[in-house]
Amino acid sequence: MSTGKSRRDQFSEATRAALLEAATRRFATLGFGGTSLEDVAADIQATRGAVYHHFPSKKALFEAVFEELETEAVRQSAEAGDRGEDPWQRALFALDAFLTTCADPVYGRVVWQEAPIAMGWVRWEELENKFAFGVIEEHVRALVESGLVERLPVETMSRLAFSMLGAAGQALSRAAEADKARVKDEYRLVIGRMLAGLTVRK
Amino acid sequence: MSTGKSRRDQFSEATRAALLEAATRRFATLGFGGTSLEDVAADIQATRGAVYHHFPSKKALFEAVFEELETEAVRQSAEAGDRGEDPWQRALFALDAFLTTCADPVYGRVVWQEAPIAMGWVRWEELENKFAFGVIEEHVRALVESGLVERLPVETMSRLAFSMLGAAGQALSRAAEADKARVKDEYRLVIGRMLAGLTVRK
DNA sequence: GTATAAGACATACGCTGCGTATGTTACCGA
DNA sequence: TCGGTAACATACGCAGCGTATGTCTTATAC
Numbered sequence: 001m002s003t004g005k006s007r008r009d010q011f012s013e014a015t016r017a018a019l020l021e022a023a024t025r026r027f028a029t030l031g032f033g034g035t036s037l038e039d040v041a042a043d044i045q046a047t048r049g050a051v052y053h054h055f056p057s058k059k060a061l062f063e064a065v066f067e068e069l070e071t072e073a074v075r076q077s078a079e080a081g082d083r084g085e086d087p088w089q090r091a092l093f094a095l096d097a098f099l100t101t102c103a104d105p106v107y108g109r110v111v112w113q114e115a116p117i118a119m120g121w122v123r124w125e126e127l128e129n130k131f132a133f134g135v136i137e138e139h140v141r142a143l144v145e146s147g148l149v150e151r152l153p154v155e156t157m158s159r160l161a162f163s164m165l166g167a168a169g170q171a172l173s174r175a176a177e178a179d180k181a182r183v184k185d186e187y188r189l190v191i192g193r194m195l196a197g198l199t200v201r202k
Numbered sequence: 203m204s205t206g207k208s209r210r211d212q213f214s215e216a217t218r219a220a221l222l223e224a225a226t227r228r229f230a231t232l233g234f235g236g237t238s239l240e241d242v243a244a245d246i247q248a249t250r251g252a253v254y255h256h257f258p259s260k261k262a263l264f265e266a267v268f269e270e271l272e273t274e275a276v277r278q279s280a281e282a283g284d285r286g287e288d289p290w291q292r293a294l295f296a297l298d299a300f301l302t303t304c305a306d307p308v309y310g311r312v313v314w315q316e317a318p319i320a321m322g323w324v325r326w327e328e329l330e331n332k333f334a335f336g337v338i339e340e341h342v343r344a345l346v347e348s349g350l351v352e353r354l355p356v357e358t359m360s361r362l363a364f365s366m367l368g369a370a371g372q373a374l375s376r377a378a379e380a381d382k383a384r385v386k387d388e389y390r391l392v393i394g395r396m397l398a399g400l401t402v403r404k
Numbered sequence: 405g406t407a408t409a410a411g412a413c414a415t416a417c418g419c420t421g422c423g424t425a426t427g428t429t430a431c432c433g434a
Numbered sequence: 435t436c437g438g439t440a441a442c443a444t445a446c447g448c449a450g451c452g453t454a455t456g457t458c459t460t461a462t463a464c
Contacts, residue, residue: 405464406463406464407462407463407464408461408462408463408464409460409461409462409463410459410460410461410462411458411459411460411461412457412458412459412460413456413457413458413459414455414456414457414458415454415455415456415457416453416454416455416456417452417453417454417455418451418452418453418454419450419451419452419453420449420450420451420452421448421449421450422447422448422449423446423447423448424445424446424447424448425444425445425446425447426443426444426445426446427442427443427444427445428441428442428443428444429440429441429442429443430439430440430441430442431438431439431440431441432438432439432440433436433437433438433439434435434436434437434438
């Protein structure tokens with residue numbers, strides 16, 4: 001059976017995907033400012049014209065890369081979270097999966113280090129509200145609703161939890177390969193303890 | 203008595219200071235990328251030549267602004283912390299003073315939002331290790347030494363505390379003037395609770 | 405007191421890299 | 435088979451950084 005797409009459309013999508021992949025590599029290794037569209041295009045044996053045909057701007061190209069990475073990260077975290085029995089366990093499972101994702105150099109560099117720079121804090125927050133932050137806020141809300149965590153301002157708790165994940169992500173993306181496991185354990189431990197500070201005391 | 207400086211040196215320092223002030227305003231309102239050296243110089247009725255005479259690069263100019271702000275912030279935090287009786291109270295006093303500083307739009311925007319962009323994460327961390335992060339780590343260490351906080355990895359705890367202050371700083375620098383007080387209270391509360399999660403349980 | 409050196413800028417230039425405007429070619433539909 | 439349009443390539447303009455060079459004024463040496 002046919003894909004329903006014409007030959008030309010298939011080729012077009014292929015170059016778009018290749019562009020995205022090349023851009024991901026460049027952004028992850030050289031950062032946003034350090035990669036020129038000229039080079040990205042050259043990686044594909046194309047010119048900047050191709051880039052501007054598929055993406056309206058350099059920022060837009062970056063956002064496409066970003067969204068791709070975030071979508072996958074959220075998916076994995078959700079999948080892990082679903083295996084938990086209660087809200088607390090679900091949150092911890094999701095946290096663990098997320099830390100694993102952050103240990104990936106590409107994700108860590110692009111999402112946590114370059115993204116705010118590339119698209120500005122405002123836009124970054126807008127997108128994160130749909131992705132990572134949104135997920136966290138749901139976990140926090142579930143924890144509050146189930147009575148496991150005190151009724152403190154959900155937004156504030158979520159922001160702080162979010163920032164800690166960011167710190168963990170940064171540390172993980174910078175850590176040497178051999179240290180990643182240890183660093184991850186340390187962050188998981190301390191974050192777990194800090195979150196425990198929010199639980200209701202009997 | 204004379205300052206020991208020649209007339210010319212005084213004028214030179216005056217323009218340098220004026221440049222720094224103009225740059226601070228521009229960076230705080232328009233960001234690093236949004237301010238051109240042309241405009242900064244024009245604010246002083248000078249040209250870019252003056253800027254490049256006093257500072258080797260745009261980044262260097264930004265770093266000068268940054269260091270000025272950070273030095274003052276650290277000073278205020280230390281001053282507040284010194285008024286505490288025990289390590290825990292000292293940490294909370296310092297935290298409070300720091301949140302107040304973060305509520306300042308200039309400090310918040312330049313240090314927390316623009317700085318990582320302007321000088322890159324690596325350089326930003328290098329400098330923060332000397333300023334804010336260094337202060338935090340000392341507080342954490344004091345808390346551990348005094349037995350108030352568990353012997354978890356100090357570096358990790360400090361990084362996480364640091365990231366929370368960052369989040370608070372961001373939130374404060376973005377909050378509307380009327381909300382700043384409420385936002386600050388919320389963050390102080392939740393951060394306090396999270397840190398409490400690290401205390402030794404009897 | 406004058407000459408010379410040096411400091412404090414101004415002016416001029418080149419370069420990179422983004423965005424846009426304008427081709428050019430190949431495919432698809434009628 | 436013949437426009438039309440999608441998918442690029444080429445060419446251009448422009449902002450803004452950094453640098454090289456020029457100019458004027460103040461300090462210093464004699």
